[in-house]
Amino acid sequence: MKNKTFQSLTNPLAKNNPVLVQILGICSALAVTTQLKPALVMGLSVTAVCAFSNLVLSLLRNGIPDRIRIIVQLVVIAALVTIVNDILKAYVYDVSKQLSVYVGLIITNCIIMGRVEAFALSNKPLPSLLDGIGNGLGYGAVLVIIGFFRELLGNGTLLGYQVIPNCLYEAGYVNNGLMLFPPAALIIVGIIIWVHRSTNKDLQEK
């Protein structure tokens, strides 16, 4: 039992990653990753919302009538996202401006709805909380990988600090501007999925 509870935390990190395997929550994963910092903030916000929505709805699971459960879920999630949005505005205003509508879009991030539907409504609060944290972190990990490559190749910086030395620029190295545009994010995700599936052969489609 102990082991199983622990697995609900670690499984979504790689083997059953929400972005790479379940193909959930793509929209925000791509949009906020032009730089590393918003990607980190977004990963943490989604982890918080996912963990608490799983916890709250798992506690409520026996009292929600089946027919109206989607509205109940959305209201709980929307309330949590409103809180996160206000916290971000209060403490990291510049990042909150950068994330713009994508904070609000955490509500419709399918990872959160998906985990509530698939896990929290049929499991006890503690495993649900861990499952939420695990999925949030799995999502955050992918965001950080994408953000890392896009900021490094697109701007030559990481978290705002210059990483690529000036002598390289003098030798003729140029930042790849395409990395900052939307299509590059899609292609990076495609390649990450390719690498991930090549190492986990059982996920491959015939």
Added chain:
Amino acid sequence: MELLKLFIQSTFIDNMVFSFFFGMCSYIAVSKSVKTANGLGLAVTFVMLMTVPLNYLLENYVLKAGALSWISPELASVDLSFLSFILFIAVIAAFVQLLEMVVEKFSPSLYNSLGIFLPLIAVNCAIMGGALFMQQRNFATVGEAAVFGFGSGFGWWIAILVMAAIRERLAYSNVPKGLRGPGLAFIITGLLGMAFMIFSGFQM
């Protein structure tokens, strides 16, 4: 003329899928056959055409700072904008539920062909995204909001249709094992996105 510009802008230049990644989850999941993609695109376009103006009215007559002053001048200082996420999503979820019931009652054949996709629309981020962009852009009239909603939905429809057509052809090609399915779908979307980037040079 202004409205036509707005339509073209929201359909092609600010395409929901290729420049904002809205509705990616169902875009990747449902684009395996042209027929279902077409049904979902139609449903999304319709829901956006209806919910964006509805949320526009809500935003301007209930939520915005001072928006309640049409009830009585004393309410001019009330600012309910912190409620906007909850109300927008409630409108969308309620509308989708309503649409589902109406379609089921009046056109069972359409209902069967859309079936599972209808409830999915409630969590399609394109629709919530449309509402949030509407809030950011401060449209002047409800007509503009409606055109924006329709244009964005239409752009999404085109995108998923093109994608489904490409994926139907791809079923016959020899793709590296690890890349089959979603991996390749992402890369194709990226390439389509590059093609759509030419529209951003459009002078209107």
